[in-house]
Amino acid sequence: MSIVAALGHGPGNGPAPAPVRRARGGAYLLLAPGLAYLGLFFVVPVVALLATSLYVPVPGGDVGQFQPAFEWANYTRALATYWPQMVRSFAYALIATLAALVIAYPMAYVIAVRARGRVFLQGMLLVLVIAPFFTSFILRTVAWKQILADESFVVAAMRAVSLLPPDGRLTATSFAVVAGLTYNFLPFMTLPIYASLERLDPRLVEAGADLYANGPTTFWRVTLPLSMPGVVSGTLLTFIPASGDYVNSVLLGNNTTTMIGQVVDSRFFKVSDYPTAAALSVVLMVAILLLVTAYVRRSGTEELL
Amino acid sequence: MAALGDPAAATRAPGDEEGGARSGADLTLEHVTKEFGAFTAVDDLELTIPSGSFFALLGPSGCGKTTTLRMVAGLEHPTSGRVLIGGRDVTRTRAHERPVNTVFQSYALFPHLSVVENVAFGLRRRRAPDPLGKARDALELVELPHLADRRPAQLSGGQQQRVALARAIVNNPAVLLLDEPLGALDLKLRRQMQVELKRIQTEVGLTFVHVTHDQEEAMTMADTVAVMNAGRIEQMGSPAELYELPRTAFVANFLGQSNLLRGTVVENGAATLGVDVDGRRVRVPTARSVSTTGTVLVGVRPEKLHLLRAGDQAPESCNVLGPGRVTDVSFSGVSTQYQVHVPGLGTLGVFVQNILGGAGAALGEEVHLACAIKHTFALDGAEDATSGAVRLDARDV
Amino acid sequence: MSAPTARVGVGPVGPGPASGPRVPTTRRQGRPWRLGDAVVPLFAALAFLYLLVPIAYTVAFSFNDAGRSNLVWRGFTLANWANPCGAPQVCEALGNSLKVGVIATVVSTALGTLIALALVRYRFRGRALANLLVFLPMSTPEVVLGAALLAQFLSLRVNPGFGTVVAAHVMFCISFVVVTVKARVASLDPRLEEAAADLYSSPWQAFWRVTFPLLVPGILAAALLAFSLSFDDFIITNFNSGSFTTFPKFVYVSATRGIPPQANVIGSAMFALALLLVVSVQLVSVARRRRR
Ligand SMILES: Nc1ncnc2c1ncn2[C@@H]1O[C@H](COP(=O)(O)OP(=O)(O)O)[C@@H](O)[C@H]1O
Ligand SMILES: [Mg+2]
Numbered sequence: 004m005s006i007v008a009a010l011g012h013g014p015g016n017g018p019a020p021a022p023v024r025r026a027r028g029g030a031y032l033l034l035a036p037g038l039a040y041l042g043l044f045f046v047v048p049v050v051a052l053l054a055t056s057l058y059v060p061v062p063g064g065d066v067g068q069f070q071p072a073f074e075w076a077n078y079t080r081a082l083a084t085y086w087p088q089m090v091r092s093f094a095y096a097l098i099a100t101l102a103a104l105v106i107a108y109p110m111a112y113v114i115a116v117r118a119r120g121r122v123f124l125q126g127m128l129l130v131l132v133i134a135p136f137f138t139s140f141i142l143r144t145v146a147w148k149q150i151l152a153d154e155s156f157v158v159a160a161m162r163a164v165s166l167l168p169p170d171g172r173l174t175a176t177s178f179a180v181v182a183g184l185t186y187n188f189l190p191f192m193t194l195p196i197y198a199s200l201e202r203l204d205p206r207l208v209e210a211g212a213d214l215y216a217n218g219p220t221t222f223w224r225v226t227l228p229l230s231m232p233g234v235v236s237g238t239l240l241t242f243i244p245a246s247g248d249y250v251n252s253v254l255l256g257n258n259t260t261t262m263i264g265q266v267v268d269s270r271f272f273k274v275s276d277y278p279t280a281a282a283l284s285v286v287l288m289v290a291i292l293l294l295v296t297a298y299v300r301r302s303g304t305e306e307l308l
Numbered sequence: 309m310a311a312l313g314d315p316a317a318a319t320r321a322p323g324d325e326e327g328g329a330r331s332g333a334d335l336t337l338e339h340v341t342k343e344f345g346a347f348t349a350v351d352d353l354e355l356t357i358p359s360g361s362f363f364a365l366l367g368p369s370g371c372g373k374t375t376t377l378r379m380v381a382g383l384e385h386p387t388s389g390r391v392l393i394g395g396r397d398v399t400r401t402r403a404h405e406r407p408v409n410t411v412f413q414s415y416a417l418f419p420h421l422s423v424v425e426n427v428a429f430g431l432r433r434r435r436a437p438d439p440l441g442k443a444r445d446a447l448e449l450v451e452l453p454h455l456a457d458r459r460p461a462q463l464s465g466g467q468q469q470r471v472a473l474a475r476a477i478v479n480n481p482a483v484l485l486l487d488e489p490l491g492a493l494d495l496k497l498r499r500q501m502q503v504e505l506k507r508i509q510t511e512v513g514l515t516f517v518h519v520t521h522d523q524e525e526a527m528t529m530a531d532t533v534a535v536m537n538a539g540r541i542e543q544m545g546s547p548a549e550l551y552e553l554p555r556t557a558f559v560a561n562f563l564g565q566s567n568l569l570r571g572t573v574v575e576n577g578a579a580t581l582g583v584d585v586d587g588r589r590v591r592v593p594t595a596r597s598v599s600t601t602g603t604v605l606v607g608v609r610p611e612k613l614h615l616l617r618a619g620d621q622a623p624e625s626c627n628v629l630g631p632g633r634v635t636d637v638s639f640s641g642v643s644t645q646y647q648v649h650v651p652g653l654g655t656l657g658v659f660v661q662n663i664l665g666g667a668g669a670a671l672g673e674e675v676h677l678a679c680a681i682k683h684t685f686a687l688d689g690a691e692d693a694t695s696g697a698v699r700l701d702a703r704d705v
Numbered sequence: 706m707s708a709p710t711a712r713v714g715v716g717p718v719g720p721g722p723a724s725g726p727r728v729p730t731t732r733r734q735g736r737p738w739r740l741g742d743a744v745v746p747l748f749a750a751l752a753f754l755y756l757l758v759p760i761a762y763t764v765a766f767s768f769n770d771a772g773r774s775n776l777v778w779r780g781f782t783l784a785n786w787a788n789p790c791g792a793p794q795v796c797e798a799l800g801n802s803l804k805v806g807v808i809a810t811v812v813s814t815a816l817g818t819l820i821a822l823a824l825v826r827y828r829f830r831g832r833a834l835a836n837l838l839v840f841l842p843m844s845t846p847e848v849v850l851g852a853a854l855l856a857q858f859l860s861l862r863v864n865p866g867f868g869t870v871v872a873a874h875v876m877f878c879i880s881f882v883v884v885t886v887k888a889r890v891a892s893l894d895p896r897l898e899e900a901a902a903d904l905y906s907s908p909w910q911a912f913w914r915v916t917f918p919l920l921v922p923g924i925l926a927a928a929l930l931a932f933s934l935s936f937d938d939f940i941i942t943n944f945n946s947g948s949f950t951t952f953p954k955f956v957y958v959s960a961t962r963g964i965p966p967q968a969n970v971i972g973s974a975m976f977a978l979a980l981l982l983v984v985s986v987q988l989v990s991v992a993r994r995r996r997r
Contacts, residue, residue: 029823029827030823030826030827030829030832031823031829033819033820033822033823033827034819034820034823034824034835036816036819037816037817037819037820037879037883038820038835038838040816040875040876040879041838041839041842041876041879041880042838044854044872044873044875044876045838045841045842045850045853045876046838047857048850048853048854048856048857049853051853051856051857051860052849052852052853052856052857054856054860055856055859055860106752106755107752109745109748109749109752110749110752110753112745112749113745113746113749114749117745117746122987122991123987123991126983126984126987127984128753130979130980130983130984131753131756131757132756133979133983134760134976134979134980134983135756135757135760135976136933136937136979137933137936137937137975137976137978137979138760138763138972138973138975138976139936139937139939139952139953139956139972139975140937140939140953141939141953141956141957141960142763142956142964142968142969142972143759143760143763144759145956145960145964146758146759146760146762146763146766147759148960149762149766149776150758150759150762152776154777186755186756186759189752189755189756190756239844243843243844243845243846244846244847246846247846247847247848247849247940248846248847248848248940249848249940250939250940250957254960263848264846264847264848264940267848267849267852268848268943268944271852271855271944277856277859280852281852281856284848284849284852284853285849287846287848287849288845288846288849291844291845291846292841292844292845295844381903382902382903383899383902383903402902403899403902403903404901404902404903404904404905404906404907404910404911405905408903409903409904410900410903412896412899412900414894414896416894416896416897416899416900417900418897418900418901418915419897419919420915420918420919429901429904429906429914430904430905433904433905433906433910434905475904476903479904479905
């Protein structure tokens with residue numbers, strides 16, 4: 004239930020710094036199994052991915068047969084063909100992240116600050132944020148698809164009051180894809196912000212009110228800056244998965260809303276073009292790492308973990 | 309003594325009358341040094357604490373008190389030197405194998421256990437019979453039997469402090485270590501707990517090692533006080549001994565206040581020294597002098613100085629300083645504190661008990677200062693006269 | 706368990722309110738009510754609505770007398786609930802998801818907890834590298850993780866299936882477990898372990914008697930998180946499952962032809978179960994607090 008925790012504002016909320024022990028092998032013993040696992044199932048696969056991205060087809064071989072090589076042209080070719088999907092993915096993810104932030108912050112604020120002290124209410128509201136995880140997110144996305152379908156009463160009603168032109172639709176649009184992304188990652192945005200607001204000492208806000216004497220100013224000068232770690236975690240936990248997602252664009256979009264994840268998936272499974280799929284994956288991973296590093300540096304919350 | 313050789317003694321609850329030998333054990337530190345990297349936190353410490361005594365380790369924050377306690381508890385290991393409890397070398401023994409218990413400054417009560425389970429924790433680990441009964445007895449001793457089933461978070465600071473005490477005492481340790489146990493309490497509660505702690509120590513007769521930076525606390529509670537500074541013990545003795553005859557400038561200033569005047573020994577008699585202080589002759593008992601040649605710091609406590617106004621007669625066998633001018637008068641009801649500037653000596657503090665009532669010396673008045681020879685003392689002249697002083701203002705002594 | 710569970714097990718949110726000083730609420734009593742006070746809750750209410758509409762839809766359509774495709778409302782029935790396994794494969798997929806979820810949760814929670822303990826409690830050479838290795842999988846999109854694992858399995862000629870899915874799930878759950886438990890370990894007062902040692906506990910006893918009980922809320926939160934991540938994962942699973950089907954994959958695949966209402970039943974039941982679990986945990990802790 005605690006994605007809240009996943010947010011990782013890391014240590015720093017604890018009491019006095021721990022008198023840390025010097026490793027007497029103990030640390031390595033504790034780390035060994037887990038890190039070996041990550042090495043085997045994360046590092047090695049990423050290396051395999053890098054290798055695959057440079058493969059060339061076996062001359063005269065079947066579809067899906069490749070041999071090791073250093074074909075850097077795979078990258079230029081993949082990017083030349085698929086840069087629109089790449090750019091679109093980041094654009095959609097960015098818009099969805101900002102939208103989720105705008106929607107999630109007031110939710111988190113109400114749960115953490117307005118409901119403070121009312122344990123049961125606070126608990127219930129939190130459950131409502133967390134519980135969607137347990138209905139499959141695909142089921143919920145399909146639900147959106149059907150709620151917004153052309154023949155649904157939502158569309159009929161919007162057409163009736165001219166919110167939509169008579170032939171206007173809600174599904175199969177980029178709006179629907181972004182709305183779906185926003186929707187699906189909303190809890191990942193809400194919970195970290197909730198966690199940082201929850202931890203915020205109300206006396207600081209009162210001191211702020213005392214000094215600035217005006218609600219909005221206190222919010223901008225005190226509350227928001229203090230909740231920044233939550234905002235940073237939330238935006239990362241939304242942006243990263245959103246940029247690689249393709250379920251929303253498949254279920255809610257059309258062939259002009261294709262995202263990069265969709266391309267990787269179809270290169271792998273439909274045409275067995277492993278090198279292109281791998282090259283695109285590597286580009287996506289590197290781009291996100293660069294973005295995340297720059298973002299974390301800028302926002303000054305280095306110790307993210 | 310009993311606590312070590314006899315495992316039963318160590319698990320005996322307080323209030324347990326049989327045996328009677330519950331006076332704890334001697335604690336000895338031999339040349340104990342603790343370095344953290346290049347920094348020496350505890351420097352060649354020599355210390356013997358007799359069994360059954362209430363011993364205070366007094367020093368300013370950061371002087372190495374906690375580190376010393378932690379080495380006794382086994383939570384830290386000395387870089388060199390030995391720790392002996394009841395004559396047994398425990399330097400290499402780990403914390404859980406030492407017959408020592410600690411009352412932590414932050415109490416460190418286990419939040420997931422009830423109060424009585426907290427107190428019974430050590431007994432259970434040692435498989436003592438009837439841990440809950442003994443834990444309840446210990447709670448009785450600290451007057452909290454009614455809170456046995458609460459969680460620590462539901463107690464006030466003072467109550468938590470008592471639980472921490474009970475949790476340690478119930479194990480009947482050879483040595484009980486208290487690390488600034490009253491530091492987090494407000495002044496009134498602190499005074500009350502000082503009395504309480506002293507009562508409990510008398511009652512259970514354990515060896516208490518009490519760490520504090522509060523000189524008043526140390527002096528009111530302890531049989532023996534060791535003053536620690538920068539990782540070293542400056543002086544050790546009964547509170548009265550330390551106060552009446554400090555042997556270093558640090559002790560003279562940290563325990564109460566002192567007027568320290570730099571001078572040169574010019575006359576070395578068997579009973580008294582003659583010291584030249586800025587051209588005046590001051591006498592100091594030879595027995596009260598750390599150094600009997602060369603430069604010395606002549607010291608006198610402010611309450612031992614008498615103000616001589618124009619026409620007053622100097623008492624017998626006194627050193628007289630002055631004339632000086634009164635630069636500050638602050639009346640506090642019980643006494644009046646004067647600052648008197650004596651040209652060539654600097655500013656001296658004087659406490660005058662308000663016995664006679666009425667007006668004392670006025671601001672700007674010219675006075676002389678007198679002090680019985682037997683109350684003066686002399687320190688090594690190489691020392692910094694302001695070491696350990698709490699400076700409330702920038703004026704020099 | 707102690708106070709933190711009271712907070713709906715939101716996990717390691719510090720020592721919990723019970724141990725701190727009582728803090729006042731921010732509502733200033735006696736201040737005149739302003740329109741602004743209502744705007745934020747109103748906005749939040751709309752956001753909650755947004756969050757819950759598709760769930761309501763899913764639950765409603767679990768009662769649809771649907772026939773093959775569950776697209777339009779055809780009338781109320783309890784038949785789907787009476788026979789949740791009525792549609793081909795749906796229960797098999799659910800069973801697979803539960804199996805994968807449980808194994809992935811147990812393994813990743815164990816491995817992640819150990820890593821978290823090491824990272825918080827020790828300073829050692831390579832600590833930054835270990836931190837990075839934990840952080841990287843979290844900052845890599847699922848497609849990339851899925852593609853990388855598939856590339857590896859292909860090059861090793863491993864046939865995708867149950868085993869590869871479990872292996873993949875453990876991998877992406879570990880990092881989340883580490884972060885969750887780490888926060889809890891960091892909020893533990895190290896003096897408690899010293900106090901345990903001082904009270905005659907060997908390091909082993911101190912861990913099991915003091916450290917571990919205090920970590921339990923954090924470990925449970927991490928396990929729950931791992932389970933929900935695994936149970937809800939589609940993309941990585943899709944890359945590495947071959948013909949093996951999990952519940953999300955089943956829903957995705959059948960989405961083109963129409964999802965059977967039994968899938969809605971299962972989704973709704975999981976939702977209700979989660980709700981019930983959390984609410985009862987909360988009621989218990991509220992009751993416990995009252996009793997004191
Ligand atoms: N684990 C440690 N590592 C490095 N320095 C330490 C450590 N523990 C204590 N010190 C240093 O040793 C000195 C003495 O500390 P301490 O014994 O806690 O002082 P006290 O209890 O007298 O205030 C301080 O300067 C402190 O910074
Ligand atoms: Mg200390």
